[in-house]
Amino acid sequence: MLFRLFIFIATLLLVGCDEDVALSKGTLDQLGNSGVLIGHFSADGSKLVTVDGTNVLHVWETSNRVREFTVPKDKMPDLVREVVISQDNSMLIVVGDNELQFWSLPKQKFVTKVSFNGVSGYAYITSVALAPTMDKIVVAMSDGTVNMANLHTQVNNQFAPHTRPVMHVQWDDKGEMVMTAAQDGKLALWQFGSPEPVFTKEFNHRVTSLAVRRDFSEFFVSDALDNQVIATLLDGADKSELKYMARFKVFRKALFIEQSAYLATSSSKSHLTIWDTKSGNEIGTWQIDTLNAGATIVDMYAPSREKLVTLSSDGLLEEWALNMLAIK
Template sequence: MRKHVVFTILFLLLLSGCSKGLPISEGVVHQFEVEPLLLGQISDDGRLLLTVTASEQVKVWRTASKEIEYQVPQNELLKPVRHALLSKDNRLLIMANYDTLGVWSVSGKTFVHKVQFGGVDPMAAISHIALSPNNGRALVAMTDGSVNMADLNSRLNNRFKPHDRPIDFLSFGNQGELFLTGAQDGKVGLWQFGSPKALFEKEFAHRVTSLSVNQDFSRFFVSDGLNAQHIKTLTRGEEVTQLNYTARFKVFRKALFIPTAELLATSSSKSHLSLWSTQTGDELGTWTIKTQREGATIVSMHATQTGMLYTLNSDAMLESWDLNALKAL
């Protein structure tokens, strides 16, 4: 009986996420900038890496060689740079300040064009941006809860107001027809591009602090502040599971579904990475990321087909994690 109790305690300690019990970090691959990042993104295929520093240096790096692929000239930037992202095919870079969206060609290393956007409230500012997989459509969300649905080819724009507070999350579906929104009013909605009619809406008690969709756009993860964290289905919003953990308070920020396993990776406002079973909602572990400055957080994550997870933090450090070690659990 005593041996059984000891084994159970050791097993629970292993699941607690202590990096000493199950070290899955492979260490820092590279630190791309000396100064901290305002924004950062690992591209969808992991080949490129976008950094926006505190001094508004905007660079696109080749991940493997650690060399600069393209740096946006300072005289072209829409300052202050508040939003930036790489397109799914790595060809385009889009950035926005308070009221203007700009498009750059990464492959052509040139500025393409810029478009001004507004909200229903004339004082509204851009709160989030998204680009469709074929680069033809853009979503420009505003702090008043409105969304601009812009066709970048025809320059046509439809605007509607699905939320009452700033929209912090936007995700396009794989075909660029559907998109998901999440806002500080606690609402999550699924919409068809060009239409103001919701396919479904869910309202939570607190503001949405994390929202992510899986690779085939069939499930999404949402964190309702400190209250509850759910994995739900698209397009009906049905409950799949709810995350389970022992901590009294746990903040959720970035989230990523691991395409090769039934896993969800999440980050916190602190320097922590957590992994979860998407089948049971159980926490498999929480680890501390490598940092240079106190308070550094994860700004982007990328998972490979070989079971590796890469995290980019606000210290511009790219760290690798071997998820294959979790198979023993």
């Protein structure tokens, strides 16, 4: 019994040994003085879109933090639910309660707007994902409705697979498959336009975080209490489960570090955690730079397996040196 206890303690010490590694290389810049309510890096990381506390939208050049384009408050929806950047950085979508505003980034001009509704009259948009091929879009709603619309034919396939707000939508790299996850604890993979899922997974609590590897080979999903798994996209089978000492953890943002066995996650507080995706072990947890109490990570981007950049709700861009860890 004592021998087993010794092995357990030794394992904990090994798992936590990287926590003292100084990963942060410090704050790169502060984007404005009004905080960030919504923020997203583009697919290639070259651009960053933010909506600040005054409901003004800015498009930034990530490398030099130059503001390229601003949508003033009077052109914005009263309440911005989400922003989306097309994979080729040519289109910006600003999401309101029931309307999508399409903007041309190269021309910095408004193009058109499109309305979407749920099955119920009170539903509003909760999540939007544009296909990498830019010909299809998924608009998910607060009542569990999912709209799968072809932008060329203007055909919209609407169905209601969830009973609570759908907060996460992820496309595959070919623009053919879509994953949805909702506050009803259900996650599903769909062939675009089909009302029957390829597979489903159900959790006891609402899904708070979803991340998909770039090649769509695996995904990470977390519910609101104590179920965090990495699973295969073939059939949803679990590959590993995250392990930690606390009774439960809250997971918000998550990102696979490509070409490595690392997963980065953010908490509801000011913490960044790195995990080993093969074993599920926690490599370490670090405190992000903050200006205000309660600041958290709103988005992350990893330009390589050796570097991670985080954007906080304070508007701080912070760089992390992942090469300080033993990259696998």
